[in-house]
Amino acid sequence: xxxxxxEDDADLSRQLRDALKDVGYAVDIANDGEEGHHxxxxxxxxxxxxxxxxxxxxxxSVLQKWRxxxxxxxxxxxTARDQWSEKVAGFDxxxxxxxTKPFHTEELMARLRALLRRAAGHTTDTIDIGGLSVxxxxxxxxxxxxxxxxxxxxxxxxxxxxxxxxxxxxxxxxVEHIYDQDFDRDSNTIEVFVGRLRRKIGTDRIETVRGLGYxxxxxxxxxxx
Amino acid sequence: xxxxxxEDDADLSRQLRDALKDVGYAVDIANDGEEGHHxxxxxxxxxxxxxxxxxxxxxxSVLQKWRxxxxxxxxxxxTARDQWSEKVAGFDxxxxxxxTKPFHTEELMARLRALLRRAAGHTTDTIDIGGLSVxxxxxxxxxxxxxxxxxxxxxxxxxxxxxxxxxxxxxxxxVEHIYDQDFDRDSNTIEVFVGRLRRKIGTDRIETVRGLGYxxxxxxxxxxx
DNA sequence: AGCGATATTCAGATTATGTTCAGGGGAAAC
DNA sequence: GTTTCCCCTGAACATAATCTGAATATCGCT
Numbered sequence: 282x283x284x285x286x287x288e289d290d291a292d293l294s295r296q297l298r299d300a301l302k303d304v305g306y307a308v309d310i311a312n313d314g315e316e317g318h319h320x321x322x323x324x325x326x327x328x329x330x331x332x333x334x335x336x337x338x339x340x341x342s343v344l345q346k347w348r349x350x351x352x353x354x355x356x357x358x359x360t361a362r363d364q365w366s367e368k369v370a371g372f373d374x375x376x377x378x379x380x381t382k383p384f385h386t387e388e389l390m391a392r393l394r395a396l397l398r399r400a401a402g403h404t405t406d407t408i409d410i411g412g413l414s415v416x417x418x419x420x421x422x423x424x425x426x427x428x429x430x431x432x433x434x435x436x437x438x439x440x441x442x443x444x445x446x447x448x449x450x451x452x453x454x455x456v457e458h459i460y461d462q463d464f465d466r467d468s469n470t471i472e473v474f475v476g477r478l479r480r481k482i483g484t485d486r487i488e489t490v491r492g493l494g495y496x497x498x499x500x501x502x503x504x505x506x
Numbered sequence: 507x508x509x510x511x512x513e514d515d516a517d518l519s520r521q522l523r524d525a526l527k528d529v530g531y532a533v534d535i536a537n538d539g540e541e542g543h544h545x546x547x548x549x550x551x552x553x554x555x556x557x558x559x560x561x562x563x564x565x566x567s568v569l570q571k572w573r574x575x576x577x578x579x580x581x582x583x584x585t586a587r588d589q590w591s592e593k594v595a596g597f598d599x600x601x602x603x604x605x606t607k608p609f610h611t612e613e614l615m616a617r618l619r620a621l622l623r624r625a626a627g628h629t630t631d632t633i634d635i636g637g638l639s640v641x642x643x644x645x646x647x648x649x650x651x652x653x654x655x656x657x658x659x660x661x662x663x664x665x666x667x668x669x670x671x672x673x674x675x676x677x678x679x680x681v682e683h684i685y686d687q688d689f690d691r692d693s694n695t696i697e698v699f700v701g702r703l704r705r706k707i708g709t710d711r712i713e714t715v716r717g718l719g720y721x722x723x724x725x726x727x728x729x730x731x
Numbered sequence: 732a733g734c735g736a737t738a739t740t741c742a743g744a745t746t747a748t749g750t751t752c753a754g755g756g757g758a759a760a761c
Numbered sequence: 762g763t764t765t766c767c768c769c770t771g772a773a774c775a776t777a778a779t780c781t782g783a784a785t786a787t788c789g790c791t
Contacts (some may be wrong), residue, residue, distance in 0.1 A: 303676050303718060381575060383548045387679070388576070419673045420718055428727070432779060433717040468782055469737085476738060491736070491789070656769060693771050694748085702750060716747065716778060738787065749776065760765075 282327040282397060282441060283307040283458045285475070287317030287343065288359070289336055292378060292384075297330065300386045301393075302491050305420055305437050307461040313486070321354070325457050330389075331361045331376075333367045347377040353395040356381050357389075366432030373454045401444040408443045411499030413482055415443040429481055434459065438474050442497040451494035507552040508532040508667060508683045512542030512568065513584070514561055518607075522555065525611045526618075530645050530661050532686040539563030546572050546579070550682050553621050554600075555614070557584045558592045566595045573600035580621040582614075599649055619643055626669040633668045636724030638707055640668040647707070653704050659684065663699050664707070667722040676719035 294310050301308045307311055309324065311317035314335040321329055321343070333340035340350050344356055358371040358379045370393045374456045375400075378392050386466040394406055406418035414423040420436055422429045431439065437459045442450060456464065475495060479487050485500040513519040519535050525535045534549065536542035539560040545571045546554060546568070558565035569581055583596040593604050602624075603617050619631055619642055631643040639648040645661055647654045657666065657710045662684045667675060678695045681689065700720060704712050710725040 301679065305718065383637065385548075385550045387550060420715070423673070428723075434780075470781065472737060473739085473781080476740095479738095489737070685765070690771090695770060697748060698750085698770080701751095704749095714748070714778095732782085732791100734790090736788080736790100738785100740785080741783090743781090745778105745780075747776105747778075749772080749774100752772090754770090756767105756769085759766100761763080 282437070282444075283309070283325070284393070285309050285311065285317065285319075285320055285324070285326045285329045287311045287329065288332045289313055289339070290332075296386070297389075300390070304390060305440070307434055307437070307459055309461050311438065312336075314340060314445065316341045317489075318343045318346055321352060324462070325454075326354050327458060328393060328400070329354055329356045330359065330393070333394060334361060334369055338438065341367065341374050342475040344371065344376060354401075355400045357392060357396060377417050386498075388483055389396065391418075398444070408446065410443065410446055410497060411501050413443075413486055413499075415440055417444075424482055431478075434474055435481070436472075439478055439482065439497075442487070442495065446497045449493045449496045450488045454494070461496070507662070507669075508534070508550070508686060509618070510534050510536065510542065510545055510551045510554045512536045512539065512546075512554065512560065512565065513557045514538055514559075515557075521611070522614075525615070529615060530658050532662065532684055534686045538569045539565060543568045543571055544554055546577060547575065549687070550679075551579050552625070554579055554581045555584065555616060555618070556581055557651060558589065559586060559683055561605075566592065566599050568600040569596065569601060580625050581620060582617060584609075584690065588591075600690065616643075623669070628669065635668065635671055635711070635722060636726050638668075638711060638724075640665055642669075649663070649707055656703075656706065659699060660703050660706070664697075665720075667712070672720050674715045674718045674721045679719070712713065 286294055286297050286301070287309060288297065289312055290359055294312070298308045298310055300333060311320050311420050315337045317331065317335070318338060328463070331340050331344060331355070335343070335365055340358060352483070354477055355377040356375065358368070358376040359382055360368045360371070361382055371379060375397055379470060380389055380392060398404070398406060407416040412425045418438055422431055422436065426493055438455065441455065441458050455471050475487060483500065486497060488496045509526055511522050511533060512521055513535070514537055515523065519537070523533045523535055534545055536545050542556065542560070543563060554727070556565050556569060564661055565583060580602040581600065583592045583593070583601045585604060585606055587606050592703045596604060602621055605614055605617060623629070623631060623642070632639055632641040637650045641647065642665055647656055647661065647664060663680065666680065666683050680696050700712055708725070709721060713721045713723050
C-alpha cells in the first residue's frame with residue numbers, strides 16, 4: 282500500500298514516514314499544500330494523511346480540489362487541538378477520518394488500516410482466501426493455519442493482491458502501489474517477487490494472466506483448467 | 507510496561523515510582539493535572555494512576571479529556587477517604603478502578619496488574635508460551651519449570667512481548683513501552699537485550715521479522731518455513 | 732517454428748540485525 | 762564511607778537476510 286503524507290512539520294513527517302515504512306507501506310512526503318496536491322493528483326495512492334494547517338495552500342482546499350477532481354482515496358486529516366472548525370470543514374470537504382495532534386502513532390496506524398480496509402470493502406484486518414490468510418494488522422500470513430515467513434516486500438505484494446483478490450492486477454499497478462516515488466520501474470523485480478511468493482504460498486494461488494498481470498485466487502474455486 | 511503516575515504529593519509519587527520501578531515498570535511522573543494530561547496525550551502508556559485531587563486541572567477533567575480524545579489506556583484513580591462523590595464522577599468519566607488513600611502498595615500493585623492483564627485480554631498474571639512461563643506478579647520467568655535469572659530490563663522486554671505474543675512488535679514500540687521519558691532512542695540497546703534474552707530463553711522463541719521487529723512465539727507452532 | 736511474454740536463477744550491493752566489549756553508574760555489601 | 766559487583770549503554774565490528782538487475786530458460790500463442 283502506498284501512502285501520501287502531506288505535513289509541513291519536518292519532525293512529524295519524518296516520524297510518520299519511518300513509522301509507516303516500518304509497517305510496510307510505501308510512503309511519499311509532501312511538505313506543503315501545493316506539492317501535496319500535485320502528488321495526490323498524479324500518483325495512485327491508497328490513502329492520504331493530510332495536515333490541515335499547511336503553507337502555500339491549506340489542507341481543506343487541497344482536499345476540496347481532489348474531491349472535485351474525482352479522487353477517491355481515503356483521506357485522514359490531522360488537526361491541532363483547538364481547530365474544531367477546521368475539522369468540520371475537513372469533513373465537509375470529504376475527509377474520511379481525523380486525528381487531533383498530538384496523537385499516538387499506534388492509533389494513527391489503526392485508523393489508517395481501518396480506512397484502507399474500508400476502502401477495499403472489507404470489515405476486518407485479515408483476509409481469507411481458501412486457506413490463505415493475510416493479516417494486515419500484524420503483517421503476517423498463514424497457509425492452512427501455519428505461519429509463513431515473508432519478507433517485507435513479499436508481504437506488501439501479497440497484501441495488495443489480497444485486498445484486490447480476484448481482480449487482475451497489472452505489473453505497473455503493483456509497482457505503483459508497492460514502491461514509492463523514486464523507483465526505477467523497468468526491471469523484473471515484480472516477476473521475481475511473484476515467483477518467490479508462489480514458492481511460499483503455493484504456485485496455484487497466483488494466476489498469471491498473460492499480457493495483463495496477475496490475479497490472486499482461491500485454488501479450490503478454480504476448476505476450469 | 508510503562509505507567510504514568512499523576513500525583514501532586516511529592517512523597518507519595520516518589521514512593522509509587524520506586525515501587526513501580528522495583529516491579530519492573532517504566533514510570534513517568536506528573537505533578538499536576540496539566541502536565542499529566544499532556545503526557546497522557548503524547549506518550550503511549552499501558553496504564554495510568556491518577557489522583558483526583560490535583561492542582562491546575564482536577565483529575566476528573568483530565569480523565570474526561572483523555573476519553574473524549576479516544577485514549578484507551580486503563581486508568582486507576584486515587585481518592586481521599588471522604589471524596590465519595592469524586593469517585594463516582596471518576597467512574598463516569600471512564601476510570602477502570604479506584605483506590606482510597608491511604609492504601610497498601612501491594613494492593614495498588616495487584617489492582618494495576620489486574621488492569622494491565624485485562625487490557626491485554628488475559629485472565630491470569632502468568633503467561634505460558636510453549637514451555638516458557640512469564641509471571642508478571644513476581645517478575646520471574648521459567649523455561650520448562652526452571653527459573654531463569656533475568657535482569658530488570660530483560661524482564662520488561664520479555665513481559666511486554668509476552669502480553670503481545672504472536673504479534674510483531676517494532677523496536678520503536680518496545681522502546682516506548684520499556685523506557686520512560688528521558689531515553690535516547692537511537693542506539694542498539696533493543697538488539698542487545700533481545701540477544702541476551704535469546705541466550706537465556708532459547709533462540710527460537712524470539713523471531714525477528716526483518717524490517718518490522720520481533721515476535722515472541724511458541725517454537726513448536728512454527729513449522730512452515 | 733518463432734516471437735514476445737513470463738519464470739527462474741544467481742551474484743553483488745545494500746542494509747538490517749547480531750555480537751562483543753568496555754566504561755560508567757548505581758546499588759548492595761562491608 | 763568505601764568497595765565491590767552487576768547491569769546498562771553505546772560503539773565498533775561481524776554476520777546474515779533481502780533486494781535488485783541481469784542473464785538465461787521456459788512458456789504460450791499464432
